[in-house]
Amino acid sequence: MTAQAPLALVTGGHRRLGARIAMHLARAGYALAIHGRHDAEPHRFLSECLAETGVRWHGFVVDFLTPGAAEGLMPAVTDHFGRAPDLLVNSASLFGESELANVSAGQLADYHQVNTVAPVLLTQAFAAAARPDGAGASIVNILDQRLAQPHGDQLAYTLGKAGLEAFTRIAARTLAPAIRVNAVSPGLTLATYDYTPEQLERLASHAPLGVLPTPEAVGEAVLYLARAESVTGQTIIVDGGAHMRSYARDFLHLET
Numbered sequence: 001m002t003a004q005a006p007l008a009l010v011t012g013g014h015r016r017l018g019a020r021i022a023m024h025l026a027r028a029g030y031a032l033a034i035h036g037r038h039d040a041e042p043h044r045f046l047s048e049c050l051a052e053t054g055v056r057w058h059g060f061v062v063d064f065l066t067p068g069a070a071e072g073l074m075p076a077v078t079d080h081f082g083r084a085p086d087l088l089v090n091s092a093s094l095f096g097e098s099e100l101a102n103v104s105a106g107q108l109a110d111y112h113q114v115n116t117v118a119p120v121l122l123t124q125a126f127a128a129a130a131r132p133d134g135a136g137a138s139i140v141n142i143l144d145q146r147l148a149q150p151h152g153d154q155l156a157y158t159l160g161k162a163g164l165e166a167f168t169r170i171a172a173r174t175l176a177p178a179i180r181v182n183a184v185s186p187g188l189t190l191a192t193y194d195y196t197p198e199q200l201e202r203l204a205s206h207a208p209l210g211v212l213p214t215p216e217a218v219g220e221a222v223l224y225l226a227r228a229e230s231v232t233g234q235t236i237i238v239d240g241g242a243h244m245r246s247y248a249r250d251f252l253h254l255e256t
Contacts, residue, residue: 005029005030005031005055005056006029006030006031006086006087007030007031007032007033007081007083007084007085007086007087008022008025008030008031008032008033008085008086008087008088008089008226009032009033009035009073009074009077009085009087009088009089009122009126010022010025010032010033010034010035010089010091011035011073011089011090011091011092011118011119011122012035012036012037012091012092012093013032013033013034013035013036013040013089013091014034014035014036014039014040014041014042014043014046014059015036015042015043016043016190017091017142017186017189017190017215017218018089018091018092018142019042019043019045019046020046020190020215020216020218020219021089021091021142021215021218021219021222022034022042022046023045023046023049023219024216024219024220024222024223025087025089025219025222025223025226026046026049026050026053026055026057027049027053028223029053029055030055030087031055031056031057031081032050032055032056032057032058033057033058033060033077033080033081033085034046034057034058034059034060035059035060035061035062035073035092036059036060036061037061037062037063037064037092038061038063039059039061040059040060040061041059042057042059056081058080058081060073060076060077060080062076064092064113064114064117064118065110065113065114070117070118070121070122071121071125073122073125074122074125074126074129075125078129083131084126084129084130084131085126085129086131086136086137086138087137087138087139087140087226088122088123088126088138088139088140089139089140089141089142089222090118090119090122090123090139090140090141090142090164091142092114092118093114093115093142093157093160093161094110094111094114094115094157094160095154095157096111096154096156096157097153097154098111098154098155098156098157099152099153099155100152100155103155103156107156108156108159110156111156111157111159111160112156112159112160112163114160115157115160115161115163115164116160116161116163116164116167119141119164119167120167123139123167123171123175123181126139126179127175127178127179136180136229137178137179137180138179138180138181138182138225138226138227139171139175139179139180139181139182140182140183140184140222140225140226141164141165141167141168141181141182141183141184142183142184142185142186142222143161143164143165143168143183143184143185143186143235144158144161144185144186145185145186145187145237145238145239145242145243146158146161146243146247146250147161147162147165147185148185148237148243148244149243149245149246149247150162151247151249151250152249153249153250154250164183165183165235168181168182168183168233168235169233172232172233173233176232180225180228180229180231180232181232181233182225182228182231182232182233182234182235182236183225183234183235183236184218184221184222184225184235184236184237184238185235185236185237185238185239185243186213186218186238186239187207187212187213187237187238187239187240187242187243188200188203188212188213188239188242189212189213189214189215189218189238190215191212200212204240206242206245207239207240207241207242207245208240208241208242208244208245209240209241210240211240212239212240213238213239213240217238218238221236221238224236
């Protein structure tokens, strides 16, 4: 009898870095529950990968800013697939500009809700789900390399991710030995159109390794932690070594 494919829930998994992570998991044989905020239609490259690999998948649309929405995602995934996920990747995040001089209470609440509260509630539901005895379960939270040496740009976002960083360690201790909880902290990986090629080249030169991380490298780190049976409470920083240096501002505002 063929073993059942492991099932991963990837929040924010339909686009950008979340989709790259989902693609990496699909190629490793995972069935996928793909979450999106407004839609869950996979980006073209992910859609092609899903067709190529033939893995089972389904999209789930949930806005974590809607009260009670995060609590409903795990039951919806379990109902659809007939079982709880083996892997939870908390990749969805809210990102935007804010500084101490202008950040509002509403911004702080929204970024905290998406970047910290939703992963906590999903972890709660993930931990409560019934699984066969001896079945390995794992959670990987997606953080940000800036947490090693934070600056003042994107303040509300950074504070939300800092909460998730602390929760990673708390959950790892609380849920052991049944569930392992780890994190990946990417650096500048998928640049937006705000960056010019010349700017990206200069930013890469500032990293100790002289390179910016690739989405594939982030996906490899997630997959490693999903399978690393003796690892919990750890964070892998995938950023070309940039976390070892202090930057006065966000990368977007450097080398302009």
